[in-house]
Every structure is written in C-alpha cells, then in structure tokens.
C-alpha cells in the first residue's frame with residue numbers, strides 16, 4: 296500500500312546549490328518534514344549559513360563545497376555524504392545560473408557556462424548520487440528545471456535549452472531506474488525573487504525599461520508573466536519538493552509551481 300504521509304523522518308537529503316534562494320528554501324522545507332539535510336554549494340560560506348538554518352530546525356546537517364562542473368568535485372561531495380551520513384535518500388540538483396543575450400549576441404562562453412552548470416551539472420550529480428542510492432534500492436531525485444524548460448524565452452535561448460534539456464534527461468533517466476525504487480522528477484519554478492531575479496544584476500534589473508526602477512520592473516514581470524499576478528516563493532518550491540520526496544509512484548514528471556503560467 297502506498298504511504299501517503301509527508302513524513303521524511305530518518306531520510307538523508309542532499310541539496311546541491313542549496314546555499315541560498317530556492318535551494319535554501321527547499322532544504323528548510325525538507326528539514327521541517329523531518330529529513331536531515333546536507334547543503335552543497337559552490338560558495339561554502341552560503342552553504343554553511345544554510346546548513347546552520349537546518350540545524351536550527353533541529354535536524355542533522357553539514358556543508359560541503361562543490362563545483363557541479365567538475366566530476367571529481369561532484370564525486371567527492373557524494374563520498375562525503377556517504378562518510379558522514381551513511382546513506383542518501385533524497386537529492387535535489389538545483390545549482391543553476393543565468394545570463395542574457397540574443398543568439399546573435401551570445402558569446403560561445405555564455406552558452407558553455409550555462410550548459411556546464413545547468414545541464415551537465417545535473418547529469419554529473421545524478422550519476423554520482425545514483426551509485427549511492429542503489430545500495431539501498433531507494434531514492435528520490437529532484438532536478439530543478441524552470442518555466443523556461445517548458446516555453447522558450449527570448450534572450451535566454453541558452454538557458455531555455457539547458458532547462459528543456461533537464462526535463463528530457465529527467466524523463467529518460469526516470470525510466471532507466473523506475474524498477475529500482477528510485478524516482479526522478481523535475482521541478483519547474485515560475486518567478487521567484489531570489490538573486491537570479493532581483494537587484495541591478497538580476498533579470499528584473501537588467502530587463503528594466505527606460506526610466507523604470509528595478510522594483511517597478513519586478514512588479515511588471517510578475518503582472519505580465521504570471522496569471523496569478525504574484526511571484527512564487529522558495530517555500531512554494533519546498534512544498535512540491537516534499538511531495539516529490541514522498542511520492543513513490545510519481546516519476547519522470549516535470550511539475551511547475553508557476554501560478555498558472557505553463558501547461
């Protein structure tokens with residue numbers, strides 16, 4: 296019989312790119328549902344802050360430095376989880392970056408950087424995590440895609456391609472491991488006011504129109520892009536992550552939390 300509770304007590308989760316923003320929010324949601332949560336991030340200072348927040352919730356935690364572009368770094372991260380926690384039940388592969396440019400303007404390096412972190416990084420993490428999950432014939436993998444994984448956005452062709460790639464990869468990988476007790480799903484955030492969107496270097500700052508403040512640009516993007524008219528929060532993403540970490544028979548899906556934007 297299917298266990299329909301959302302109790303993650305006793306589970307060990309790894310949050311890759313969990314130092315801030317959506318990843319930190321998902322980590323806290325998993326911890327509140329009972330999981331111990333290890334935070335891995337490129338920025339070890341951010342990982343330590345996020346890990347301290349998990350400890351404050353009362354769960355075991357740890358902070359690991361990782362660069363998802365490099366297979367050795369990713370393998371060392373998973374080895375550290377095995378050494379310190381002995382198992383891996385839930386992995387959220389959330390590290391991601393964005394940059395802006397039309398196809399005509401985009402530098403090759405911009406394309407390569409986004410692909411290396413957003414798509415190749417997800418593959419490298421899944422590959423290393425799978426080997427550990429297989430030891431217990433149990434796993435819940437959640438890969439962060441985007442609404443840009445479902446619909447193309449101009450000036451984000453490279454980002455859009457990487458996030459479509461995450462959804463295709465997730466669906467194919469889910470089928471490979473479906474009979475091994477391991478589920479693999481993609482989570483597609485809509486618009487969340489993290490460092491990726493906010494401030495002068497975020498998307499709303501860079502997409503501000505002539506005479507428009509960053510704040511006004513942020514309000515306009517929420518109003519024009521999202522049917523509900525308001526941004527989602529890291530906690531909204533955490534709510535879906537807790538569900539996906541619990542559900543035994545949901546796999547290969549790309550589920551959006553976007554206030555009605557996408558299919």
Ligand SMILES: NC(=O)c1ccc[n+]([C@@H]2O[C@H](COP(=O)([O-])OP(=O)(O)OC[C@H]3O[C@@H](n4cnc5c(N)ncnc54)[C@H](O)[C@@H]3O)[C@@H](O)[C@H]2O)c1
Pocket residue numbers: 311312313314315316317318335336337338341361362363364389390391392412439440441442443483484485486487488489490491492
């Ligand atoms: N904010 C949004 O509206 C939104 C919408 C759709 C999808 N997303 C996706 O959600 C995820 C999280 O985004 P966010 O908005 O919280 O952004 P963010 O910039 O606040 O957080 C991204 C995290 O990834 C880490 N990271 C970056 N490069 C890394 C690397 N090479 N190795 C390890 N960690 C690395 C960063 O240090 C940071 O902690 C990303 O995959 C992003 O594409 C965000």
